[in-house]
Amino acid sequence: MNDFFSFFRVLSSICLLCLVVACQDNSTDKTARPGVSASGVAIFKKNCVTCHGADGKLGLNGAKDLTQSMLTVEERIPIITKGKNLMTPFEKMLTPEEIQAVAQYTTTLRTQQ
Ligand code: HEC
Structure with a gap:
């Protein structure tokens, strides 16, 4: 032990x-960070919980409930990159790899039915 x-x-x-x-x-x-792989959960906690909440259900500022979202990773990437309505665009704050990682992470929040 x-x-x-x-x-x-x-x-x-x-x-x-x-x-x-x-x-x-x-x-x-600051752009190249070899050895530090983009971690979806860390990026989510830093950038997304303010509106979506740690579990994706918070729904602040009209944020969609990520536990109910049926979008694919490919459909999430443009929303995260360019933003949508009250959601802020992240293209200037995150690299494409980070956006891909966080999009992938958000799909894991979906509650299995
Ligand atoms: C300023 C608040 C805010 C922040 C911060 C925010 N979002 Fe959003 N998000 C929203 C809103 C509002 C919507 C709903 C947009 C619409 O369809 O009107 C949304 C929608 C989404 C959707 C689409 C869900 C669906 O089923 O349509 C995804 C995926 C998403 N957000 C992921 C993220 C990720 C990942 C981050 C962090 C990188 C993030 N959001 C940060 C407010 C926010």
């Missing part, structure tokens, strides 16, 4: 170290 936890402690220290190193290396170039 203890071994199990110390393994994770070592692992997270390594991750933290990599992150620090990666940040320092790329401090002049």
Whole structure:
């Protein structure tokens, strides 16, 4: 049990170290972030929960309930990129890879029926 936890402690220290190193290396170039893969859930928490909520159901500013949305990833990408009605466009804030990742993540919020 203890071994199990110390393994994770070592692992997270390594991750933290990599992150620090990666940040320092790329401090002049904010667009290229090698080693830091676009994480859909992190992008969602940072950019989308204000209107959609962590579970996608908040519906602030008329935001669609993402647990009910039947759109495919391909249909979500243009909405996230260009925005729609009260939804802000994210093309200037996120890279196409990040938009793809977060679109993919939002499909996992759908409640299975
Ligand atoms: C300023 C509030 C706001 C923010 C922030 C926001 N949205 Fe939205 N979102 C909306 C609104 C409003 C709609 C409904 C647009 C319409 O059809 O009128 C919507 C619709 C959507 C839809 C389409 C759902 C459907 O079934 O039509 C998706 C997918 C979506 N948002 C994903 C995201 C993602 C991913 C983010 C973060 C990158 C995000 N939204 C951030 C307000 C927001």
